[in-house]
Amino acid sequence: MTSMDRTRASKRRLPINADGGWALLLLLLCGWHIAVDPELRDSAAVVALVVGAIMSAAVAVRRRSPEKVLLLALVVCVVQIVLGFGPLSTMFAVFVAIATAASHGAPWAARLALLGGLTTALLAGVVTAASQPDPLRMAFGVVLWLSVPFTLSWALGHRARFRRGYRRQLAERAASQASLDATCRRAALVTTRVEICREMYDITGHRLAGMVVQADAAGRVLATSPDQAGQALEAISEAGHASKHELRQARVLLRQGD
Numbered sequence: 072m073t074s075m076d077r078t079r080a081s082k083r084r085l086p087i088n089a090d091g092g093w094a095l096l097l098l099l100l101c102g103w104h105i106a107v108d109p110e111l112r113d114s115a116a117v118v119a120l121v122v123g124a125i126m127s128a129a130v131a132v133r134r135r136s137p138e139k140v141l142l143l144a145l146v147v148c149v150v151q152i153v154l155g156f157g158p159l160s161t162m163f164a165v166f167v168a169i170a171t172a173a174s175h176g177a178p179w180a181a182r183l184a185l186l187g188g189l190t191t192a193l194l195a196g197v198v199t200a201a202s203q204p205d206p207l208r209m210a211f212g213v214v215l216w217l218s219v220p221f222t223l224s225w226a227l228g229h230r231a232r233f234r235r236g237y238r239r240q241l242a243e244r245a246a247s248q249a250s251l252d253a254t255c256r257r258a259a260l261v262t263t264r265v266e267i268c269r270e271m272y273d274i275t276g277h278r279l280a281g282m283v284v285q286a287d288a289a290g291r292v293l294a295t296s297p298d299q300a301g302q303a304l305e306a307i308s309e310a311g312h313a314s315k316h317e318l319r320q321a322r323v324l325l326r327q328g329d
Contacts, residue, residue: 093167094131098123100160122147126164133167137176144168145187152195165191166224173228174235181229188221271321278314282307 101123105116126147133140144165151161165188172184192214200210289303 090133091131094127097130097160097163098127100163101127104160122151123161126161130164130167133171134175137168137171137174138180141168141172141176141180141184141187145183145191148191149194152191152198155198162220166220169221170224170228170231173225174231175228181225181232184228185222185225188225189218192217192221267321271317274317275314278310282310285310 101120105119105123126144129140129143145168147161148165169184169188172180176184195217196210196212196214199213200206285303285307289300289307292299292303
């Protein structure tokens with residue numbers, strides 16, 4: 072494993088380790104709440120501790136199974152509201168579950184996070200107001216007290232999802248632009264090679280035509296004028312060497328892009 076792979080692995084483990092720390096903190100808060108609440112004693116304390124442990128475990132695995140954690144948090148929250156029993160510190164786990172589902176969950180889970188949170192707040196208002204002398208005012212206060220943090224949790228998670236999608240789009244656009252630039256550079260290189268080959272073809276063709284003319288002339292005057300024939304052969308040799316040198320240069324230029 073390279074150093075880059077180890078760095079990426081450590082970044083992936085960092086959120087999981089952070090979730091474990093938050094889960095431990097939630098468990099400690101539940102224990103503190105049980106210790107200071109006089110209504111949570113004996114069997115009630117045991118049940119409250121079990122509920123706190125379940126919600127803490129849910130917080131620890133929230134990124135791995137955001138949908139299941141959301142369903143568990145909503146069910147536990149509804150049961151606590153209906154029974155009027157349980158540590159209030161577990162509401163922190165509900166906020167975290169809603170934010171995680173809105174950020175990392177499936178689309179249906181993101182919608183359920185908002186609707187489920189608002190429905191739970193409404194249910195809490197109805198259940199709480201049923202035994203109060205001023206039910207309407209109490210219901211409104213409880214609904215407002217719960218719906219605001221539920222909505223804020225969902226909004227934070229949705230914002231994180233949007234930002235992550237935006238960064239992904241930017242990365243894809245940058246990769247597409249880089250691929251397009253590379254294709255344009257390859258096309259420009261191919262065009263340059265074609266131009267070089269065309270120019271070399273024209274130059275070499277003209278030289279070859281001249282060499283053919285010189286060879287024909289040398290053949291006609293070889294018997295009557297050996298000096299002219301020798302000059303023609305020298306011209307043919309120079310043209311051949313020049314063409315050979317230019318072809319080597321063209322080969323070097325063509326290989327530079329490989």
